[in-house]
Amino acid sequence: MSTTDGFVRRPRITPPRAPGGELNIQPPPDVPRVVPGGMLLKLLPVIMVVAVIGMLAMMFATGGRNILTNPLFMMFPLMMLMSMLGMFAAGGRGGGKKAAELNEERKDYFRYLAGLRTQVGDTSGAQRAALAWSHPDPRSIPDLIGTRRMWERRPVDNDFAHVRVGLGTQRLATRLVPPETGPLEDLEPVSMVALRRFVRTHSVVHRLPTAVSLRGFPAINVEGVRQETRELLRAMVIELCAFHGPDHLRVAVVTADPAGEAWDWAKWLPHVGHPSLADAVGPMRMIFPTLADLETALATELADRGRFSRSAPPTPGRVHLVVVIDDGRVTGAERLVNDAGMEGVTVLDLTAPLDGLAARRGLQLVVADGTVSARSAFGTEDFATMDALGVAECEAVARRLARYRLATAASLVSLDSEATALDPGLPALLGIDDVSRFDTAVHWRGRTGRDRLRVPIGYTPSGGTVELDIKESAHGGTGPHGLCIGATGSGKSEFLRTLVVAMLATHSPAELNLVLVDFKGGATFLGLERSPHVAALITNLEQELAMVDRMKDALSGELNRRQEVLRAAGNFANVTEYEQARAAGAPLQPLPALFIVVDEFSELLAQKPDFAELFVAIGRLGRSLHIHLLLASQRLEEGKLRGLDSHLSYRIGLKTFSANESRSVLGVPDAYHLPSVPGSGYLKCDAGEPIRFNTCYVSGPYHPPADVRDTVTGVGDAPGLRGAMKMFTALPVPFDAADDASGLDTTG
Numbered sequence: 001m002s003t004t005d006g007f008v009r010r011p012r013i014t015p016p017r018a019p020g021g022e023l024n025i026q027p028p029p030d031v032p033r034v035v036p037g038g039m040l041l042k043l044l045p046v047i048m049v050v051a052v053i054g055m056l057a058m059m060f061a062t063g064g065r066n067i068l069t070n071p072l073f074m075m076f077p078l079m080m081l082m083s084m085l086g087m088f089a090a091g092g093r094g095g096g097k098k099a100a101e102l103n104e105e106r107k108d109y110f111r112y113l114a115g116l117r118t119q120v121g122d123t124s125g126a127q128r129a130a131l132a133w134s135h136p137d138p139r140s141i142p143d144l145i146g147t148r149r150m151w152e153r154r155p156v157d158n159d160f161a162h163v164r165v166g167l168g169t170q171r172l173a174t175r176l177v178p179p180e181t182g183p184l185e186d187l188e189p190v191s192m193v194a195l196r197r198f199v200r201t202h203s204v205v206h207r208l209p210t211a212v213s214l215r216g217f218p219a220i221n222v223e224g225v226r227q228e229t230r231e232l233l234r235a236m237v238i239e240l241c242a243f244h245g246p247d248h249l250r251v252a253v254v255t256a257d258p259a260g261e262a263w264d265w266a267k268w269l270p271h272v273g274h275p276s277l278a279d280a281v282g283p284m285r286m287i288f289p290t291l292a293d294l295e296t297a298l299a300t301e302l303a304d305r306g307r308f309s310r311s312a313p314p315t316p317g318r319v320h321l322v323v324v325i326d327d328g329r330v331t332g333a334e335r336l337v338n339d340a341g342m343e344g345v346t347v348l349d350l351t352a353p354l355d356g357l358a359a360r361r362g363l364q365l366v367v368a369d370g371t372v373s374a375r376s377a378f379g380t381e382d383f384a385t386m387d388a389l390g391v392a393e394c395e396a397v398a399r400r401l402a403r404y405r406l407a408t409a410a411s412l413v414s415l416d417s418e419a420t421a422l423d424p425g426l427p428a429l430l431g432i433d434d435v436s437r438f439d440t441a442v443h444w445r446g447r448t449g450r451d452r453l454r455v456p457i458g459y460t461p462s463g464g465t466v467e468l469d470i471k472e473s474a475h476g477g478t479g480p481h482g483l484c485i486g487a488t489g490s491g492k493s494e495f496l497r498t499l500v501v502a503m504l505a506t507h508s509p510a511e512l513n514l515v516l517v518d519f520k521g522g523a524t525f526l527g528l529e530r531s532p533h534v535a536a537l538i539t540n541l542e543q544e545l546a547m548v549d550r551m552k553d554a555l556s557g558e559l560n561r562r563q564e565v566l567r568a569a570g571n572f573a574n575v576t577e578y579e580q581a582r583a584a585g586a587p588l589q590p591l592p593a594l595f596i597v598v599d600e601f602s603e604l605l606a607q608k609p610d611f612a613e614l615f616v617a618i619g620r621l622g623r624s625l626h627i628h629l630l631l632a633s634q635r636l637e638e639g640k641l642r643g644l645d646s647h648l649s650y651r652i653g654l655k656t657f658s659a660n661e662s663r664s665v666l667g668v669p670d671a672y673h674l675p676s677v678p679g680s681g682y683l684k685c686d687a688g689e690p691i692r693f694n695t696c697y698v699s700g701p702y703h704p705p706a707d708v709r710d711t712v713t714g715v716g717d718a719p720g721l722r723g724a725m726k727m728f729t730a731l732p733v734p735f736d737a738a739d740d741a742s743g744l745d746t747t748g
Contacts, residue, residue, distance in 0.1 A: 019174055021174055025199070026112060027181050124172060124173075129449075129476075135163075138393075149243070151406075155314055161346070163236045164236070165365075167384060169205070170205055222348065223375075224366060230350065232386050232388060234391070237266070249319065249321075250275070251324065256327040258289060270404060273285065275319075276300075281728050282728070291330045291336060292329075306342075310361075321346070330351075366380055423694065425696060430506060452507075453469060453470045454469040458495075458498070458696050468499065470482070481630070482630045484653075485633060490654035500528060503595060509592065512533055512593050513593070514534050516528060516538070519604045524599045525537055552608070575626040579591065593626040593627070596618070599632045601632065613642075636665055650684065652681055655672070666690050667684070679694050
């Protein structure tokens with residue numbers, strides 16, 4: 001088996017973080033409070049009634065034949081006036097709010113909750129993005145192999161040995177603090193119900209990546225139908241091996257049939273190779289039929305490990321061992337499964353010989369119908385919809401991991417020196433082992449969320465990956481439009497080729513189309529016109545000049561067409577809403593993003609100045625229509641941008657002719673002082689600091705990777721190597737005389 005030595009683990013990319021803290025919620029409005037009147041107001045009606053009766057009696061007693069002329073009759077208007085004054089006084093003293101005023105307060109509170117709902121939505125989105133970064137979908141793991149994120153976690157990281165088990169419900173990262181309120185009868189009931197519903201609904205977030213920490217448990221027992229439990233454990237092992245290097249975490253399997261389909265694929269994982277023992281085909285695979293065999297093989301490494309302690313800090317330099325038990329023979333007398341567990345070891349048990357240890361000090365999981373539950377003395381509680389990977393998917397990832405070995409100390413040469421920083425190659429940054437075996441089913445699988453329209457373009461002087469995201473900022477990108485300036489010999493053409501090739505390799509034609517314009521003879525994009533993504537390749541060659549005017553009409557027509565499509569499909573505000581409806585099942589045709597790359601746009605505008613209006617229209621409408629524009633030139637003539645400058649959200653400065661030109665592009669003179677190495681440049685996004693990078697080189701000849709070059713045909717006829725070819729199996733492969741004769745090292 002051919003391997004690629006020298007994988008350098010770079011400093012870890014800072015992961016996105018979810019906001020924390022608390023969010024204090026204001027109380028709802030109070031109900032109208034009725035303030036009782038004084039004793040006089042209460043007795044006033046009685047006094048008035050008694051007074052009226054008394055006056056009537058006196059009037060009749062004095063002779064009521066002419067009531068209107070009776071002086072007592074004049075008292076009635078005065079009594080009516082007093083009654084009205086009493087009523088007004090009673091109303092004024094009631095202290096209650098009017099219905100209209102109460103309705104306005106209720107509306108204000110509902111508007112306040114709507115604002116909080118938006119804020120909480122942003123928080124949950126950031127929380128989801130942070131967890132998805134740390135624990136991505138298992139089916140996206142292949143995209144990380146060979147990139148900077150592979151083997152990124154170290155024992156000092158807080159998420160070391162954390163592994164995803166599925167999607168579950170978690171508390172919102174920002175705690176919602178309900179208001180301190182008085183008695184319920186004093187609160188406006190409709191607003192109070194809205195408050196309760198808001199807190200109950202938004203205190204938790206559903207379908208978030210849910211993980212467990214293996215460092216916290218000596219044993220995890222997984223109970224359920226064997227097919228489901230194996231699918232879950234396979235997904236867990238793949239994530240562990242993708243994010244943890246074999247120098248920090250190893251995996252061993254105990255199974256009754258080491259060569260069986262269930263776990264034979266694990267032989268390809270570098271983490272399964274024994275640290276010191278080897279057989280005829282390489283490091284011995286730690287796949288054993290019994291747990292006793294495993295302890296014997298790792299006797300030296302396990303000798304000085306003590307009892308498991310959840311509170312004890314990890315021992316520096318000690319490798320964490322993950323042991324999978326699936327029908328392997330376990331007697332219970334082995335040290336790994338004693339009543340306390342072993343330091344730095346986590347046993348993942350499918351066959352329940354360790355249910356006692358898992359119940360006492362570990363974790364008991366129950367898998368049923370795709371749901372993962374945790375069992376305790378109080379019963380079981382569902383907490384995730386389980387992840388699952390099949391054997392074929394795991395073997396594909398394991399085979400890709402098999403080629404990598406960590407760089408030795410001797411091979412780590414001056415990574416901080418720009419002159420010695422190694423170009424990993426665009427295929428490696430894209431996770432492509434061999435471009436001759438490019439599989440569209442894998443790499444055009446569909447990029448969503450953060451990865452859509454986001455591609456690597458090069459590497460930093462310290463070896464980190466630099467990515468360009470042409471999505472608009474509202475979707476987490478730095479686009480949609482940009483500018484690239486580079487003097488003659490700066491590597492501008494190579495940068496544009498690298499960017500276009502990365503887009504072609506990671507997005508299907510249903511997701512992305514390109515229009516390539518080259519006004520310096522057509523050399524920049526030569527050969528790329530054969531890609532199904534490329535709608536047109538326009539140059540300034542004499543025989544193609546007629547195409548330039550046609551392109552202007554075509555792009556103007558495309559702007560109108562997309563607006564008509566959105567209107568006819570249901571008055572969608574933008575293509576994002578259109579694609580969301582299409583993903584939800586609406587019978588809509590794909591509307592791929594359109595990326596327009598113009599090399600030497602200054603020359604184009606000099607010959608065809610009316611293109612400036614088209615570029616401004618694209619800058620104004622492209623955000624909602626998913627039309628992206630990148631303008632490149634040797635010099636920046638700001639007068640030719642004609643209002644487009646405000647729409648350019650990212651800028652790329654390769655080596656410039658002058659410091660002033662660099663300031664115009666980046667705001668700093670740094671691009672002028674770049675070394676005369678083609679492809680050296682800076683990427684500046686909005687108000688951020690410029691990022692130094694070197695673009696990958698994609699124009700060289702194809703060189704097969706080591707595992708292709710080293711394939712031996714007819715090895716049986718090679719002198720001294722007859723019979724040396726052996727099958728790579730999970731079981732040990734013994735040495736034979738031919739191995740010894742050929743000078744193979746059998747000491748391990």
